[in-house]
Amino acid sequence: MPNSRRQTALTIIVLAGLAISPLAISHYNDKEGPQSYRQSWFALVAANFGPMVSMVKGEMPWQEMQMAGYADQLAALTTLDVMRGFPDGSDKGTTRAKPEIWQNKPDFQNKMDALTTAVNALKTVADQGTDRKAIAAQVAATGKACKACHDEYKSKNYLY
DSSP states (O other): OHHHHHHHHHHHHHHHHHHHHHHHHHTOOTTSHHHHHHHHHHHHHHHHHHHHHHHHHTSSOOOHHHHHHHHHHHHHHTTSOGGGGOOTTTTSSSOOBOTHHHHSHHHHHHHHHHHHHHHHHHHHHHHHOOOHHHHHHHHHHHHHHHHHHHHHHBOSSTTO
């Protein structure tokens, strides 16, 4: 009998989820979907990378497990296709992205690929966890890869 109750509860949960999902979709702003997608991706990158930088700088306690966890999350984020957030025409609206992205997409893609490479190297060294200098060096290299895009492709003024 307990198994039957579990199946019933699971069925109710699944049906409730299906009934609620149209409501969640109705809040999606289809006029600026790509902007929302890429801004969310970059916010998650910052939420994981920021604490790593703070640990390296000594602004928060060094915790090997957290460092590895942040690196794992960054690596997972780089498996998402962030470029789908930059289709032609999405340089307008609510964005910090400079028009130069769309004028030179191959260079932008190369910089995003360099970020992925740096993040994967950071994950490898952070997962080993014992060499703080190596982790700090790779955090710096990852920051440099991030900055390469910011310098050329991110507006300093929000919503220009």
